[in-house]
Amino acid sequence: MKKWKWLMMLTVSSMLLGGCAMGGASGTKTTQGIAALDDGNYAQAQQLFEEAVQEDEEQMLAWRGLGLADMGLAQYEEAETAFQNALDEADEKMPENTQDLKLYLAAVEYRLAEYEKTIDTCTEILDAQEKGVADAYYLRGAAQLHEGNQEDAKADFDSAVNLMPDDYDLYLNIYETYREMNLSAVGGEYLQSALAIEGTEQEDYYNRGRIYFYLGDYDKAQSELIKVVEQKYEPAMTLMGRVYLAQEDYDHAEAVYETMQSEFGESAAGYNGMALCALARGEYDTALEEIGKGLALDGTDDRQELYFNEIVAYERKLDFETAKAKAEAYVEKYPSDEAGQKEWTFLKTR
Numbered sequence: 001m002k003k004w005k006w007l008m009m010l011t012v013s014s015m016l017l018g019g020c021a022m023g024g025a026s027g028t029k030t031t032q033g034i035a036a037l038d039d040g041n042y043a044q045a046q047q048l049f050e051e052a053v054q055e056d057e058e059q060m061l062a063w064r065g066l067g068l069a070d071m072g073l074a075q076y077e078e079a080e081t082a083f084q085n086a087l088d089e090a091d092e093k094m095p096e097n098t099q100d101l102k103l104y105l106a107a108v109e110y111r112l113a114e115y116e117k118t119i120d121t122c123t124e125i126l127d128a129q130e131k132g133v134a135d136a137y138y139l140r141g142a143a144q145l146h147e148g149n150q151e152d153a154k155a156d157f158d159s160a161v162n163l164m165p166d167d168y169d170l171y172l173n174i175y176e177t178y179r180e181m182n183l184s185a186v187g188g189e190y191l192q193s194a195l196a197i198e199g200t201e202q203e204d205y206y207n208r209g210r211i212y213f214y215l216g217d218y219d220k221a222q223s224e225l226i227k228v229v230e231q232k233y234e235p236a237m238t239l240m241g242r243v244y245l246a247q248e249d250y251d252h253a254e255a256v257y258e259t260m261q262s263e264f265g266e267s268a269a270g271y272n273g274m275a276l277c278a279l280a281r282g283e284y285d286t287a288l289e290e291i292g293k294g295l296a297l298d299g300t301d302d303r304q305e306l307y308f309n310e311i312v313a314y315e316r317k318l319d320f321e322t323a324k325a326k327a328e329a330y331v332e333k334y335p336s337d338e339a340g341q342k343e344w345t346f347l348k349t350r
Contacts, residue, residue, distance in 0.1 A: 030057050033065045042072030060089035060097065067104060074335035079108045099125055099133070106139050118143035134163040138170060142177045150183075157190070166197050168207040172214065191215055202228045206236045209243075218243050229256075232263050241273045250277050268294040268302035275309050279316070287313045304334055311343055320350040 033048035049066035053059065067082030083105040090097045106121040122140035126132050141156030157174050164170050171194035178187025191211050197204070205228045212221035221243050228236040237260050244253035257273035264270070271294030278287035291313065294306045307330050314323035324347040331337070331344045 029055060030061050030065060033062075033069070037065065037068055037072070040072070042069045045069040046073060060086050060091070063089060064101060064104075067108070071104070071108060072336065076108050076111045080105065080112065083108060095128065099128065103133070103135055103139070106136065110139060110143055113146070115143040115146045119147070132159060132163060134160040134167070134170065137163070138173060141174075145177060145181055145183075150186075154186075161190070161193070166199075168194055168197070168210065172210070175214065188215065202231065202233045202236070206233065206239065209236060209239055213239060213243060213246075216246075218247050234260065234264055234269075238269055238273065241276075245276055245280060248280070250280055253277050253280075266293070266297060268297055268299070268306055270294075271297075272302055272306050272309065275306070275313070279309065279313060282316075284313045284317045304337070307333070308337075308340060308343075311340075311347075315343075315347070320347060323347055324350065 029048050029052035033045045033052060036042075036045035036048060046066065046069035049062050049069055052062035053066060063082050063086035067079045067086060070076070070079035070082055083101055087098065087101050087105070090101060092098070102121050102125050106118050106125070109115075109117040109121060119140055122136040122143070125136040126140070137156045137160035141153040141160065144150075144153035144156060160170060160174075171190045174190045175184075175187035178184060178190075191214060194211050195208060197207075205224050209221045209225035212218070212224060222240065225236045225240045225243065229240050237256055241253045241256040241260075244250070244256065254274065254277045257270050257277070260267065260273070261270040271290045275287040275290040275294070278284070278290060288310065291306050291310045295303065295310075307326070311323050311326045311330060314320075314326060324344075327340065327344040327347050330340045334340055
């Protein structure tokens with residue numbers, strides 16, 4: 001449920017691979033850089049795309065890839081330059097390339113708190129489209145909100161919702177933007193609207209459970225989730241564990257995560273859930289054992305939260321030296337994570 005997911009994780013490989021097909025990129029540095037992005041290895045991707053630029057591979061794709069790698073490393077000023085360079089290389093006959101480059105540029109401008117630039121860039125995107133682009137409306141609305149233009153922000157958010165009325169993540173992102181500006185009550189109206197989305201698929205029950213979880217209505221969250229937890233729908237089971245944790249019902253939370261492990265096999269998400277139960281009980285060594293089991297598994301899914309909870313466990317054990325070392329490694333691996341940056345800043349003062 002993290003804001004900005006759409007800006008990085010979901011569309012990186014698809015947009016770049018689409019660009020390769022459209023633009024015919026053939027250089028191995030570019031294709032290797034795309035693979036590194038898809039794996040979340042932003043430092044390696046950055047190096048590969050820098051080499052692609054130097055070796056004069058297809059410049060629009062190389063600069064775009066470099067911008068995405070820079071974003072992943074939270075190097076937003078560098079990303080801004082890269083996307084501008086990519087726009088300079090874009091073929092006017094392929095407006096979809098210009099559109100996605102400007103959207104990424106707007107995202108970087110927003111992260112740099114360049115709200116007027118964000119508004120201008122999003123307006124360019126919207127002016128070029130007959131029906132508008134939901135992401136551009138959302139991002140322009142977020143910038144407008146930071147500029148104090150609440151009416152304009154709401155108009156843009158409403159336009160985004162009209163274009164994507166069944167996108168739960170969009171409603172959650174709008175809510176989170178209002179929450180950041182201490183306007184949770186206004187944002188909550190969008191969450192209530194999301195609850196009106198009709199659907200009886202597993203994902204619908206799960207998403208309604210997410211909305212109620214955000215609203216702090218854990219009983220209603222359970223009521224939605226139980227329908228698909230009984231069907232062993234894994235995302236709903238993971239969230240149900242969080243609901244039980246929020247209610248301080250650690251036994252039921254642990255039972256959910258144990259069921260996940262038995263049903264789906266060992267997973268980082270399952271071990272992370274068990275670690276959260278142990279942390280809640282004050283059993284920090286047990287939590288570290290569960291985290292270690294999760295990190296020992298192959299794959300990259302859910303590892304970030306394991307690494308973060310490892311910091312928390314050492315911090316609660318009052319082992320600040322180890323916690324500080326873990327936090328330093330964490331921010332190197334996930335530099336754009338604000339919670340990790342805050343932990344690192346705090347632990348440096350201990």
